[in-house]
Amino acid sequence: MLALLTRDLRLAVRAGGGFGLGLGFFLILCVLVPLGVGPEGGRLASIAPGILWVGAMLACLLSLDRIFALDWEDGSLDLLATAPLPLEGAVAMKALAHWIVTGLPLVIAAPVLGVLLHLPVAAQPWLVVSLLLGTPALSVIGAFGAALTVGLRRGGLLLSLLVLPLYVPTLIFGAEIVRRGAEGMALATPLLLLTGVSLGSVALLPLAAAAALRINLR
Amino acid sequence: MPELGKYAVAVLSSYGVTLALLAGLVGLTFWRAGRVKAALREIEARQGKGSDG
Amino acid sequence: MSLWEYANPRKFMETSALVLPWLWALALVCLLGGLAWGFFFTPDDYKQGSTVKIIYIHVPAAMMAINAWVMMLIASLIWLVRRHHVSALAARAAAPVGMTFTLIALATGAFWGQPMWGTWWEWDPRLTSFLILFLFYLGYVALWEAIDNPDTAADLTGVLCLVGSVFAVLSRYAVNFWNQGLHQGASLSLDKRENVSDVYWFPLLICIAGFVLLFVALVLQRTRTEIRLRRIKALEARERLA
Numbered sequence: 001m002l003a004l005l006t007r008d009l010r011l012a013v014r015a016g017g018g019f020g021l022g023l024g025f026f027l028i029l030c031v032l033v034p035l036g037v038g039p040e041g042g043r044l045a046s047i048a049p050g051i052l053w054v055g056a057m058l059a060c061l062l063s064l065d066r067i068f069a070l071d072w073e074d075g076s077l078d079l080l081a082t083a084p085l086p087l088e089g090a091v092a093m094k095a096l097a098h099w100i101v102t103g104l105p106l107v108i109a110a111p112v113l114g115v116l117l118h119l120p121v122a123a124q125p126w127l128v129v130s131l132l133l134g135t136p137a138l139s140v141i142g143a144f145g146a147a148l149t150v151g152l153r154r155g156g157l158l159l160s161l162l163v164l165p166l167y168v169p170t171l172i173f174g175a176e177i178v179r180r181g182a183e184g185m186a187l188a189t190p191l192l193l194l195t196g197v198s199l200g201s202v203a204l205l206p207l208a209a210a211a212a213l214r215i216n217l218r
Numbered sequence: 219m220p221e222l223g224k225y226a227v228a229v230l231s232s233y234g235v236t237l238a239l240l241a242g243l244v245g246l247t248f249w250r251a252g253r254v255k256a257a258l259r260e261i262e263a264r265q266g267k268g269s270d271g
Numbered sequence: 272m273s274l275w276e277y278a279n280p281r282k283f284m285e286t287s288a289l290v291l292p293w294l295w296a297l298a299l300v301c302l303l304g305g306l307a308w309g310f311f312f313t314p315d316d317y318k319q320g321s322t323v324k325i326i327y328i329h330v331p332a333a334m335m336a337i338n339a340w341v342m343m344l345i346a347s348l349i350w351l352v353r354r355h356h357v358s359a360l361a362a363r364a365a366a367p368v369g370m371t372f373t374l375i376a377l378a379t380g381a382f383w384g385q386p387m388w389g390t391w392w393e394w395d396p397r398l399t400s401f402l403i404l405f406l407f408y409l410g411y412v413a414l415w416e417a418i419d420n421p422d423t424a425a426d427l428t429g430v431l432c433l434v435g436s437v438f439a440v441l442s443r444y445a446v447n448f449w450n451q452g453l454h455q456g457a458s459l460s461l462d463k464r465e466n467v468s469d470v471y472w473f474p475l476l477i478c479i480a481g482f483v484l485l486f487v488a489l490v491l492q493r494t495r496t497e498i499r500l501r502r503i504k505a506l507e508a509r510e511r512l513a
Contacts, residue, residue, distance in 0.1 A: 144434065148414065148427050158410075158417050162431065165406040166438045169445040176449060193448070197441065208434050215426040222321040225386050232325045232382040233310065236332070236375050240485070243371045247489055251496045258499045261506045 001085060001093050008097035011070075022059040022102040023109055029055040030113040041118040048117035049127070049178035055113075056106045056131060057138060057167055063102050064142040065159055067094050068150040068213070077150075081217050087210040095136075095143040095206065103135030119182065126181030130194060134174040137198040140205045141166045147212040169197050278355035280498050287491045294488040302481030309474040316471075325383045327475055331482035333376035336404065339369025339486060343411075344436045347429035356501070357494065359425035362432065363415050364493030368486060370408040377401055396446045403442050407435050421501065 033051050034044055071077040080090045110131050111124050119127065145163035149155030173194035180187040222229050277283050309327035316323035346362035349355055380398060381391045392398065414431055418424035 148431060149417075151423070152417055155417075158413055161406075161413055162410040165403055165410060165442075166435070168403055169438065169441040172442075172445040172449045190448070193445075205434070208430055212427055212430050215423055215430070218423070222324075223315070225320050225322045228382045228386050229321050229324050232328060232379040233306070235378045235382070236328045239371055239375055239378075243368065243489065247492050247496070251492055254496045254499045254503070258503050258506075261503055261510075265506060265510065 001089055004080075004085070004090060004093045005097055008094060009100060012097065012101045022063055023105045025062055026055050026059040026106055026109065027113065029058065030116055034117070045118040045120060045182070048114060048119040049123065049175045049182060051117060052110055052114060052119070052127060053130075053134075053171055053175040053178065056103075056110070056135065057164075057171060059106060060102055060135065060138040060142060061160055061163060063098065064146050064163065065149070065156050067098050067143050067146040069146075069155075072150050072216075077213070078217060081214065087213060088206045091143055091147065091209045091213065092140075092202075092206040095140045095209075098143065099136050099139040103131075103139055106135060107131045119178075122184055123178050123182035126187065127178050129191075130174045130177040133191070133194050133198050134170050137170045137194075137201040138167060140201045140209075141170070144205045144209040144212065147209040147216070150213065151216045170194065170201075173197060275353075275355070278353070278357050280357055280501075283357050284495060284498060287495055291488065291491055291495075294484060294491065298481055298484035298488050300481075301477055301484055305474050305477030305479075305481050309471075309478060313470055313474060319387060322383055322386055323471065325379050326471060327478045329376060329379040329383060330475060331479040332372045332379065333401070334479065335482045335486050336369055336373040336376050336401070338483075339365050339372060340404065340407070340436070340439070342490075343369065343432055347432040350425055351429045351433075356425075357498065359429065360497040360501070361490060361494045362428070363425075364497055365486075365490045366408055366412050366415070368489045368493070370405065370412065372482075372486070373401060373405045373408060377405065394450055396443075396450055399446045399450070400439075400443045403446070404439060407439055411435065421504070 030051065033047075037043060037047070068077060071080065081087055083090070107128060110127050114124055114127050142163055145159050145166070148162060149159045152158060173190045176190040177187050177194060180190065277286060306327055310324055313324065315321045343362045343365050346358045346365070350359035350362065377398070380401075384393060384398075385391050411428060411431060414428050415424055418427060
């Protein structure tokens with residue numbers, strides 16, 4: 001499993017753009033929103049939690065179709081499916097690699113972009129915590145979507161149509177944590193709920209994704 | 219025609235939209251059913267087999 | 272005699288051909304009768320005026336929008352577990368119907384909300400979760416359309432339906448948590464005191480029956496079309512071989 005993880009990470013780095021693209025997209029989004037909404041600090045501060053979370057979601061979405069597409073094309077997915085390693089494990093590792101390549105950089109970069117959007121200082125730690133808890137769910141749900149659409153020639157658009165509705169609970173709880181953090185309210189409930197969504201997705205969705213892959217490989 | 223008062227537009231457009239959507243759905247269903255049925259009959263006739271439903 | 276006999280396409284075609292005309296007639300009678308009763312012969316509400324007449328569409332459409340998804344979930348489960356093709360095709364046939372009902376519920380809700388709440392749209396939990404339900408239908412239908420191999424399509428949409436159901440329920444609770452709403456609670460419940468009053472209740476029941484019958488009739492009709500399409504495909508394949 002570790003070998004698979006390091007292979008995927010190495011591929012992402014060598015192919016170029018793995019680390020950078022999602023992050024660059026996130027940065028551009030956070031620059032474009034103030035340009036569109038206007039520069040007043042108060043207004044930006046009030047929408048910052050939502051913008052940051054939606055931005056993280058879209059940045060995640062960008063690289064989803066790459067999770068399985070390359071391996072599908074060159075046939076290594078067939079090898080993975082027949083390997084002694086259970087396909088569920090392979091899916092989990094691929095989702096983890098996707099998270100390390102896109103989710104983790106977002107978590108690290110988010111506070112800087114939060115400053116750009118006038119996010120209150122009190123909310124900064126909660127932004128990092130919520131993204132840290134929530135982005136794994138985004139990667140795993142995305143891996144499920146990618147597994148469903150892997151055999152399709154023009155799967156990219158369909159993938160976003162399938163995956164974005166599934167992101168709703170994660171987005172709501174994640175943004176709620178940051179909003180409550182900004183206003184200094186109690187945030188144990190959304191924190192627990194987000195953790196629940198994340199853990200549940202990480203535990204169960206690899207099974208569904210592996211099932212979808214097996215169907216596609218049949 | 220019942221007296222609908224000042225809300226006539228809201229009520230009538232609700233009924234209108236609903237009936238239009240339902241009629242569209244039913245119409246589409248039957249149109250497609252008819253076409254598919256005809257196509258099936260044609261291909262079955264070509265293959266020299268009796269229709270079975 | 273078991274329910275599973277109807278999983279045989281031939282048996283299904285025979286029985287549905289017998290039942291369908293009656294179903295259509297009954298659906299038409301209930302729907303037109305209930306709507307006419309509601310539209311022409313019920314009094315205006317003292318608070319809501321004539322807009323209360325929208326209830327005869329809004330409530331049944333919303334109920335069936337959710338029930339259609341539940342039916343798709345059950346049909347998908349049967350397909351995934353027992354591999355009955357009719358079941359998968361029924362799920363496929365139901366999706367556009369459920370989608371239309373969702374659209375009707377949203378549209379009538381907007382027409383109702385405009386005079387009552389002063390806004391076409393409000394990010395209220397019920398409204399929002401219906402919009403999200405619509406997105407789920409959209410994704411499901413799009414996935415069916417995108418895949419060529421029928422069995423692969425049935426399997427993948429089945430898996431999507433299962434996962435989607437879990438997330439749809441999750442979203443419902445998440446949305447509840449996110450915003451307290453304007454929308455009133457359930458219009459129908461077993462507790463009589465919470466119900467709408469009798470004058471509105473009976474025509475509403477008939478309308479609900481009408482929508483249920485319409486849904487069943489539409490799904491049966493569309494499933495028949497899907498079965499015929501499968502048969503055409505099979506015959507065409509045989510032609511190519513010969």
